[in-house]
Amino acid sequence: MAEPNRKQYYNRQFQMNHCPLASGEENVDILLDYCNRTLDPALVDIFEKHMEVCSACRAFSESQMAVWDALDAFEALPVSPDFDHKLMARIAREEESPWRRMWNKMTAGGTAIWRPLVPVAAALVLAVGLWMRNSGPEAATVADSQLDAEQVETALQDMEMLRQLTINEPATQQKM
Amino acid sequence: MGETQPQPSSLTGVQESVTAALGLERDAELMLRVRDGCTASFQLLLERHRGPVVHFLYRMVQNQAVAEELAQDVFLRVYRSRATYEPSAKFTTWLFRIATHRALNFIRDGRHEKGHQSLDDEIGDGMARQVEDKSSTVEQNMLKEVRLQEVRNAIEALPAKQKAAVLMHKYQELDYSQIAGALECSESAVKSLLFRAYESLRARLAHLDATGTKES
Numbered sequence: 372m373a374e375p376n377r378k379q380y381y382n383r384q385f386q387m388n389h390c391p392l393a394s395g396e397e398n399v400d401i402l403l404d405y406c407n408r409t410l411d412p413a414l415v416d417i418f419e420k421h422m423e424v425c426s427a428c429r430a431f432s433e434s435q436m437a438v439w440d441a442l443d444a445f446e447a448l449p450v451s452p453d454f455d456h457k458l459m460a461r462i463a464r465e466e467e468s469p470w471r472r473m474w475n476k477m478t479a480g481g482t483a484i485w486r487p488l489v490p491v492a493a494a495l496v497l498a499v500g501l502w503m504r505n506s507g508p509e510a511a512t513v514a515d516s517q518l519d520a521e522q523v524e525t526a527l528q529d530m531e532m533l534r535q536l537t538i539n540e541p542a543t544q545q546k547m
Numbered sequence: 548m549g550e551t552q553p554q555p556s557s558l559t560g561v562q563e564s565v566t567a568a569l570g571l572e573r574d575a576e577l578m579l580r581v582r583d584g585c586t587a588s589f590q591l592l593l594e595r596h597r598g599p600v601v602h603f604l605y606r607m608v609q610n611q612a613v614a615e616e617l618a619q620d621v622f623l624r625v626y627r628s629r630a631t632y633e634p635s636a637k638f639t640t641w642l643f644r645i646a647t648h649r650a651l652n653f654i655r656d657g658r659h660e661k662g663h664q665s666l667d668d669e670i671g672d673g674m675a676r677q678v679e680d681k682s683s684t685v686e687q688n689m690l691k692e693v694r695l696q697e698v699r700n701a702i703e704a705l706p707a708k709q710k711a712a713v714l715m716h717k718y719q720e721l722d723y724s725q726i727a728g729a730l731e732c733s734e735s736a737v738k739s740l741l742f743r744a745y746e747s748l749r750a751r752l753a754h755l756d757a758t759g760t761k762e763s
């Protein structure tokens with residue numbers, strides 16, 4: 372990732388009263404972060420002292436570090452040079468469609484007052500699309516409206532994902 | 548188009564301080580500009596995230612052409628959602644949530660297995676590109692290939708959700724809360740997924756030493 376964001380996670384308070392391996396999966400991050408060499412240095416000292424007397428954590432760390440290094444062999448391949456060009460061409464094609472223009476107009480401006488009405492607008496676009504598909508004689512527009520109905524549907528799904536994320540994120544952060 | 552060159556940001560110093568004062572992450576700021584019709588900002592977002600998204604999808608489906616196809620869908624969906632975008636969740640988490648959805652759907656629909664036979668050539672080609680090192684001996688390259696194949700097989704054998712968690716953790720360096728957001732589960736569930744996934748990987752891969760040879 373461009374900006375690894377692990378650092379802030381390591382400020383968590385950690386007591387080594389119990390073996391992290393024996394105290395459930397909730398503490399497995401201590402072991403994983405140690406093996407990934409991303410554990411807070413203060414915690415590293417505590418954990419290394421614990422490992423002097425805990426053979427289970429020692430064995431876990433040895434094999435986990437070996438796996439961590441082994442996984443480095445699976446390198447990614449370079450992205451095709453025409454990736455952006457293809458994507459921008461797809462976007463340009465899509466933007467030309469009358470359905471997309473209608474959708475863009477309905478959601479344009481980003482004004483907050485409109486946003487709750489976007490699902491209604493989407494339903495309207497879908498309904499008009501379906502009506503046109505059933506009544507229109509041109510075979511070519513059938514494929515277009517199917518495509519656009521799909522696009523509107525996926526846009527709605529993505530908005531829903533973002534909405535759920537917004538609701539869930541504060542809860543997730545509290546757990547840290 | 549070649550690998551696109553990074554373009555200078557269109558943000559002025561003043562705008563950057565306003566962004567910082569509002570606590571908006573850079574990606575969110577760019578996405579808001581895309582919402583307002585700035586195509587250059589979308590290009591910047593693409594430059595920042597194209598690699599990580601394609602690489603994640605490549606390791607998920609183990610096929611470069613399919614990974615790029617899926618990544619195109621991901622960025623298209625981001626673009627389509629621009630009008631309703633609100634910077635309320637971390638952009639990376641949202642992006643990887645869409646990418647994970649696409650990959651899991653692809654695997655669930657069985658297109659992965661159906662295409663497997665015809666993908667063998669592509670996989671072989673990818674392997675050759677990864678292990679080919681002119682400074683190494685033939686034997687060293689063969690050892691690397693064996694090691695790489697073992698790693699790929701071990702990852703491929705993981706259940707899809709465990710695989711996604713490991714890939715985001717190991718290669719994309721997402722933190723536990725981001726992985727939880729992308730997989731739509733709690734952080735505890737992520738830790739459990741990672742624990743089980745690494746357990747399987749340790750069983751299959753811990754015998755490989757750092758040089759790629761098998762320990763006796």
Ligand SMILES: [Zn+2]
Nearest residue numbers: 390391425428
């Ligand atoms: Zn222990």
